Amino acid sequence: MTLSMNTPDFLIERNRERCINCQVCVRQCANEAHGWDAEEEKIFSQDALCVNCHRCVTMCPTHSLSIRKFPLEFRENANWTASTMKAIYKQAETGGILLTGMGTDRPYPVYWDQLLLNASQVTNPSIDPLREPMELKTFLGRKPEQLRVINGKLAEALPPQLELDLPIMFSAMSFGSISLNVAKSLAQAAETLGTFYNTGEGGLHEDLYKYGKNTIVQVASGRFGVHSEYLNAGAAIEIKIGQGAKPGIGGHLPGEKVGVEVSRTRMIPEQSDAISPAPHHDIYSIEDLTQLIFSLKEATNYEKPVIVKIAAVHNVSAIASGIARAGADIIAIDGFRGGTGAAPLRTRDSVGIPIELALAAVDSRLREEGIRNQVSLVVGGSIRNSTDIIKAIALGADAVYVASSALLALGCHMCQKCYTGKCNWGIATQRPELVKRLNPEIGAERATNLLKAWEHEVKEILGGMGINAIESLCGNRLMLRGIGLSDRELNILGVLAAGE
Amino acid sequence: MLREGDVRIPSGCAISGIINRSGQVFSGEDILQSIALMHDRSNGLGGGFAAYGIYPEYEDYYAFHLYYEGAEGREQTESYLNYFFHVAESGEIPTKKTRSIKNPPLAWRYFVRPKPSYLLEEENEDEFVVRSVMYINAECKGAFVVSSGKNMGAFKGVGYPEDIGEYFCLDKYHGYSWTAHGRFPTNTPGWWGGAHPFTLLDWSIVHNGEISSYGANRRFLEMYGYKLSMQTDTEAITYAFDYLVRKQQLPMDVAIATLAAPFWRDIERMNSEKRALLKAVRAMYGNLLMNGPFSIILGSSQGLIALNDRLKLRSMVAATKGEFLYLASEESAIREVCPQPEKVWAPRGGEPVIATLEKRGVQGYDTEYEYAGLSY
Ligand code: SF4
Numbered sequence: 086m087t088l089s090m091n092t093p094d095f096l097i098e099r100n101r102e103r104c105i106n107c108q109v110c111v112r113q114c115a116n117e118a119h120g121w122d123a124e125e126e127k128i129f130s131q132d133a134l135c136v137n138c139h140r141c142v143t144m145c146p147t148h149s150l151s152i153r154k155f156p157l158e159f160r161e162n163a164n165w166t167a168s169t170m171k172a173i174y175k176q177a178e179t180g181g182i183l184l185t186g187m188g189t190d191r192p193y194p195v196y197w198d199q200l201l202l203n204a205s206q207v208t209n210p211s212i213d214p215l216r217e218p219m220e221l222k223t224f225l226g227r228k229p230e231q232l233r234v235i236n237g238k239l240a241e242a243l244p245p246q247l248e249l250d251l252p253i254m255f256s257a258m259s260f261g262s263i264s265l266n267v268a269k270s271l272a273q274a275a276e277t278l279g280t281f282y283n284t285g286e287g288g289l290h291e292d293l294y295k296y297g298k299n300t301i302v303q304v305a306s307g308r309f310g311v312h313s314e315y316l317n318a319g320a321a322i323e324i325k326i327g328q329g330a331k332p333g334i335g336g337h338l339p340g341e342k343v344g345v346e347v348s349r350t351r352m353i354p355e356q357s358d359a360i361s362p363a364p365h366h367d368i369y370s371i372e373d374l375t376q377l378i379f380s381l382k383e384a385t386n387y388e389k390p391v392i393v394k395i396a397a398v399h400n401v402s403a404i405a406s407g408i409a410r411a412g413a414d415i416i417a418i419d420g421f422r423g424g425t426g427a428a429p430l431r432t433r434d435s436v437g438i439p440i441e442l443a444l445a446a447v448d449s450r451l452r453e454e455g456i457r458n459q460v461s462l463v464v465g466g467s468i469r470n471s472t473d474i475i476k477a478i479a480l481g482a483d484a485v486y487v488a489s490s491a492l493l494a495l496g497c498h499m500c501q502k503c504y505t506g507k508c509n510w511g512i513a514t515q516r517p518e519l520v521k522r523l524n525p526e527i528g529a530e531r532a533t534n535l536l537k538a539w540e541h542e543v544k545e546i547l548g549g550m551g552i553n554a555i556e557s558l559c560g561n562r563l564m565l566r567g568i569g570l571s572d573r574e575l576n577i578l579g580v581l582a583a584g585e
Numbered sequence: 586m587l588r589e590g591d592v593r594i595p596s597g598c599a600i601s602g603i604i605n606r607s608g609q610v611f612s613g614e615d616i617l618q619s620i621a622l623m624h625d626r627s628n629g630l631g632g633g634f635a636a637y638g639i640y641p642e643y644e645d646y647y648a649f650h651l652y653y654e655g656a657e658g659r660e661q662t663e664s665y666l667n668y669f670f671h672v673a674e675s676g677e678i679p680t681k682k683t684r685s686i687k688n689p690p691l692a693w694r695y696f697v698r699p700k701p702s703y704l705l706e707e708e709n710e711d712e713f714v715v716r717s718v719m720y721i722n723a724e725c726k727g728a729f730v731v732s733s734g735k736n737m738g739a740f741k742g743v744g745y746p747e748d749i750g751e752y753f754c755l756d757k758y759h760g761y762s763w764t765a766h767g768r769f770p771t772n773t774p775g776w777w778g779g780a781h782p783f784t785l786l787d788w789s790i791v792h793n794g795e796i797s798s799y800g801a802n803r804r805f806l807e808m809y810g811y812k813l814s815m816q817t818d819t820e821a822i823t824y825a826f827d828y829l830v831r832k833q834q835l836p837m838d839v840a841i842a843t844l845a846a847p848f849w850r851d852i853e854r855m856n857s858e859k860r861a862l863l864k865a866v867r868a869m870y871g872n873l874l875m876n877g878p879f880s881i882i883l884g885s886s887q888g889l890i891a892l893n894d895r896l897k898l899r900s901m902v903a904a905t906k907g908e909f910l911y912l913a914s915e916e917s918a919i920r921e922v923c924p925q926p927e928k929v930w931a932p933r934g935g936e937p938v939i940a941t942l943e944k945r946g947v948q949g950y951d952t953e954y955e956y957a958g959l960s961y
């Protein structure tokens with residue numbers, strides 16, 4: 086073996102005065118960055134193995150640990166940055182594709198942060214959410230062209246709708262990429278909150294069937310775990326065409342994460358890599374999508390709305406319009422900052438477009454064609470807080486999908502190593518000793534707390550705008566102003582500049 | 586300075602309405618007196634009236650009221666009207682020199698019916714008229730259609746409402762129902778077309794308030810071909826009613842329940858049929874919910890409907906005496922013309938006051954509104 090040119094990314098610092106040699110860190114670090122030297126009777130650390138997940142730091146009873154960026158610096162070079170060079174050393178060593186986890190960490194513009202919200206002053210009053218009802222109920226599903234009322238009664242019921250108590254859902258994360266305890270936490274939270282979680286492409290574990298009415302079951306190109314009982318178990322079906330973090334390629338589940346349970350749920354052999362094909366092999370064109378949508382509707386007796394999820398790519402508005410016409414009830418768009426359990430680094434960091442621009446373009450396009458009211462629009466791909474949600478809805482979304490934020494609520498520290506299966510927080514792992522670190526009851530409570538907190542904030546800000554029902558915000562771009570954006574960007578977003 | 590339509594101007598207002606439900610006509614003096622009492626709620630930058638039943642001799646003709654800023658627009662408009670319509674009568678709208686009225690535009694009226702050969706397939710006369718109104722407003726230079734309904738007309742301009750009324754000699758007209766509007770815009774380009782009421786066919790709306798959902802309402806309506814050239818709430822409300830009642834053919838009370846939707850907590854308490862209906866209405870037309878303060882009086886050849894936002898963030902009082910129903914932003918404006926009403930009340934938020942003409946139908950043309958009986 087030749088010499089490795091890779092140097093550590095992080096430096097583990099231990100305050101020896103505080104350390105009591107309890108070895109908690111040794112037991113906590115699945116990356117084995119900490120070890121116990123029995124001869125010397127002392128803990129040692131290997132910086133190169135650390136991924137900076139803060140597990141040991143959080144668990145250390147005497148707070149003796151801290152992790153820093155490894156201080157080694159290359160000669161300054163704006164073009165050949167440290168990460169660019171290290172990637173080359175790594176690929177020269179392995180000859181492989183670079184893998185990563187979670188959403189892109191590159192400094193692309195975050196348009197949410199360049200949009201400002203409005204509030205009422207004098208000419209109309211703001212509304213106090215503590216004293217007046219503030220309504221966030223949202224319906225997702227196809228709307229007919231006309232409601233028919235005969236003799237004071239609704240003549241035909243609406244097509245099946247998802248009824249959300251708040252316009253936030255947990256987006257797709259497969260059992261396999263995440264642990265069963267994460268799925269349990271989110272399912273329970275969705276039930277408590279009156280919203281939905283999404284199975285992702287990994288099938289539905291038998292323990293989760295009881296959350297059916299709060300479940301969206303996904304059908305992806307690998308068709309893992311898809312059977313008729315599964316399709317009928319949820320409240321809606323989502324066809325996954327693409328994912329924001331890796332548009333154009335299918336899901337990746339490394340064999341290390343495929344244990345007995347995952348193998349049974351996905352209906353694949355244990356320890357085998359579960360690599361979904363890049364396209365659905367029965368969808369090579371838009372008319373094929375119509376067929377899949379209607380086969381799924383047939384299989385479920387037309388009782389469930391069908392969502393089609395796509396990644397935000399350059400031509401997203403034309404694609405979305407095609408999907409609406411193909412018969413989808415709900416269109417979900419995932420922006421390129423969205424997370425993933427495993428993706429090729431180069432794809433994650435360079436393919437796709439930001440969700441803000443994609444959403445604005447799609448909403449405008451569907452309105453130009455007069456079909457926006459017929460389909461619902463859900464967006465995801467890095468919704469980080471309550472104002473991101475308000476801005477998304479004002480741009481034109483009916484509801485948002487969150488995943489990374491939900492995982493952060495459960496303890497994720499964004500180390501981006503989900504693909505290794507060694508998540509120290511018990512999230513992106515299948516190792517029993519790690520999985521049990523996340524208690525699903527506590528997980529459910531934390532996820533519920535997060536969305537409740539956001540719900541409060543959304544209500545507060547809506548009230549400030551003088552609005553007391555979320556549908557009055559939907560597509561209301563007059564509530565937004567852009568700051569530090571070019572005319573072209575303002576145009577695409579369909580918002581005025583601050584001060585206009 | 587940009588003029589109304591190029592910029593959105595929030596404003597506060599006074600409104601007032603009087604109807605004789607048996608269809609007896611009475612002169613414009615009462616409505617003038619009523620709105621004049623609320624002088625302080627306007628600031629002289631806009632006032633106007635809608636009057637129903639004033640043109641009985643031409644009740645089968647669409648009465649087009651037009652304002653022109655110059656000769657060119659008039660030529661364009663008249664050649665359009667002469668080409669596509671049969672014009673029974675036309676002439677200048679009589680006015681009287683009034684001291685405080687400055688720079689009025691030329692005001693003309695035409696009694697017209699579309700020539701049937703120009704209707705598109707499956708298009709009725711109403712739809713053709715709507716299309717023509719949008720065309721004239723957008724294409725004819727300096728021309729603006731003030732109203733276009735049958736046996737009704739709108740009179741409006743820049744000034745206090747009582748001065749506008751005097752200028753147009755409203756005391757000489759006799760109608761069975763009248764509405765009035767005095768405006769307090771936060772700034773104004775002083776354009777006569779920008780004053781209220783806003784009208785379309787025989788709909789007219791006077792409105793007090795500023796709706797926070799305007800952006801959502803507007804983008805929804807634009808999807809169905811409405812051009813919101815004035816950028817006002819009133820225009821959005823008018824089109825919303827037109828869309829729901831005329832295009833979607835919903836009963837009037839269902840349309841009202843869309844604009845001032847009941848709260849979910851109240852819907853949950855309704856019987857299952859009503860709950861299913863209102864759930865569907867909110868899921869389907871949620872974008873037309875009018876959020877934020879408003880009180881409106883909706884006039885049509887069917888009668889008057891008054892409505893408050895669902896939180897009742899704007900004042901509105903109603904009163905009756907005999908066949909008369911009075912509506913106004915302030916009770917004093919009612920007592921000014923009807924000192925001893927039989928009944929006076931403040932309608933609750935979201936709860937409409939509906940005064941339907943007993944002899945309706947003669948004026949209405951494809952616009953006989955139904956009610957689903959939602960039991961308000
Ligand atoms: S990988 Fe995590 S647990 Fe292990 S040493 Fe680094 S920070 Fe601590």
Ligand code: SF4
Binds near residue numbers: 492
């Ligand atoms: S889920 Fe786990 S492995 Fe993935 S980024 Fe979060 S902490 Fe790291």
